[in-house]
Amino acid sequence: MSIHCTECVLQMYEEHAELEDYQGGVPRWCTGCGDNAILAAIQRLCRDEALRPEKTMFVSGIGCSSRFPHYMKTYGFHGIHGRALPVAEGIKMSRPDLNVFVNTGDGDCCSIGAGHWIHAIRYNMNLTVMLHDNEIYGLTKKQASPTSPRGTRSNTTPRGSYLEELQPLTVTLGVQNVSFVAQAVDWIPEVLYDIIRAAYKHKGFSFVRIIQRCPEWLPKQWDPYVQDTQRTLLLTHERGLKLSPAMSKVYKNQQEHDPLDINRAREIASVNDPIPVGILYHNPSVPCYEETRHAGQMRTPEYIKDGLESEFDKFTVWPQEEKAAKQPAA
Numbered sequence: 001m002s003i004h005c006t007e008c009v010l011q012m013y014e015e016h017a018e019l020e021d022y023q024g025g026v027p028r029w030c031t032g033c034g035d036n037a038i039l040a041a042i043q044r045l046c047r048d049e050a051l052r053p054e055k056t057m058f059v060s061g062i063g064c065s066s067r068f069p070h071y072m073k074t075y076g077f078h079g080i081h082g083r084a085l086p087v088a089e090g091i092k093m094s095r096p097d098l099n100v101f102v103n104t105g106d107g108d109c110c111s112i113g114a115g116h117w118i119h120a121i122r123y124n125m126n127l128t129v130m131l132h133d134n135e136i137y138g139l140t141k142k143q144a145s146p147t148s149p150r151g152t153r154s155n156t157t158p159r160g161s162y163l164e165e166l167q168p169l170t171v172t173l174g175v176q177n178v179s180f181v182a183q184a185v186d187w188i189p190e191v192l193y194d195i196i197r198a199a200y201k202h203k204g205f206s207f208v209r210i211i212q213r214c215p216e217w218l219p220k221q222w223d224p225y226v227q228d229t230q231r232t233l234l235l236t237h238e239r240g241l242k243l244s245p246a247m248s249k250v251y252k253n254q255q256e257h258d259p260l261d262i263n264r265a266r267e268i269a270s271v272n273d274p275i276p277v278g279i280l281y282h283n284p285s286v287p288c289y290e291e292t293r294h295a296g297q298m299r300t301p302e303y304i305k306d307g308l309e310s311e312f313d314k315f316t317v318w319p320q321e322e323k324a325a326k327q328p329a330a
């Protein structure tokens with residue numbers, strides 16, 4: 001079959017994407033907020049993968065980080081606190097053809113949304129989940145979150161938080177059916193991009209904890225790590241993160257880690273200093289819930305209508321003659 005030149009040009013035009021094609025409203029995050037770096041990485045990913053904006057969806061809960069969908073020129077759903085994951089699962093279940101991303105904060109995911117988080121890991125739906133972990137409630141002006149390190153002074157813990165912090169990586173790695181777990185930091189953009197890209201490519205629930213700086217409420221929290229490159233441990237592997245020569249020169253503290261090794265992944269995840277950065281676990285063979293349940297059936301309006309009709313028919317009290325007509329002759 002021959003293809004007309006004009007069709008060819010139109011097709012090329014459609015497939016060619018620029019960063020501006022994905023840039024929505026002007027971000028209103030504070031200067032230096034790590035959310036800006038995550039947004040830049042995602043817009044780059046959308047451009048490089050030429051994701052169709054009308055086939056792409058960003059879902060969030062509530063928090064500074066959850067403003068994310070407003071800044072993308074795609075579809076988006078700025079939901080309610082803690083409910084980003086069930087909303088995203090609903091979307092994926094009825095429209096498995098969409099690219100669905102989730103942006104959630106440490107309060108949103110690990111506190112009010114913790115129940116949804118655990119079950120979303122087990123369902124293993126094809127979602128790319130970014131946990132913007134600034135270890136504080138940013139939007140509501142500095143309350144301790146479950147990931148705030150013990151001793152964090154905040155409006156709810158003026159004498160310092162009492163509890164040992166929750167570690168999102170070890171929690172995720174402890175749930176049945178886990179399929180992809182990674183960690184990134186906002187201040188190494190090249191690696192942040194590579195990790196988010198690997199998460200997007202994984203077919204299943206990809207969970208990326210991104211350590212995200214909040215200069216407004218915890219201005220010095222990550223300075224020692226930013227300034228001393230030895231305090232970041234880069235996990236490299238042919239099946240995981242591959243570092244460019246430039247990155248290798250700067251970040252010399254590296255370790256080979258096979259992302260299929262879950263026991264080693266759990267050990268690595270339990271250490272905070274140096275910060276492990278890379279792909280901790282990746283198992284591409286875990287089945288996705290939407291595929292197991294759907295068997296390829298798209299929930300079109302006709303499909304839903306037919307299903308509802310047959311359900312209602314079960315409760316219909318037919319007039320006698322209609323009932324007789326419906327009964328097979330003896």
Ligand SMILES: Cc1ncc(C[n+]2csc(CCOP(=O)(O)OP(=O)(O)O)c2C)c(N)n1
Pocket residue numbers: 062063064065066081104105106107108109112132134136137138139140145
């Ligand atoms: C049901 C409900 N409870 C509490 C709140 C108040 N609230 C809004 S954002 C937020 C915490 C946000 O923290 P996080 O998820 O870490 O996001 P960040 O602002 O740090 O990005 C809270 C408690 C709310 N909006 N809804």
Ligand code: SF4
Pocket residue numbers: 028029030032033034035064065134138139213214215216217
């Ligand atoms: S308060 Fe913190 S998390 Fe929120 S926009 Fe400002 S720097 Fe970012």
Ligand SMILES: [Mg+2]
Pocket residue numbers: 063105106107132133134135136137138145
């Ligand atoms: Mg937070």
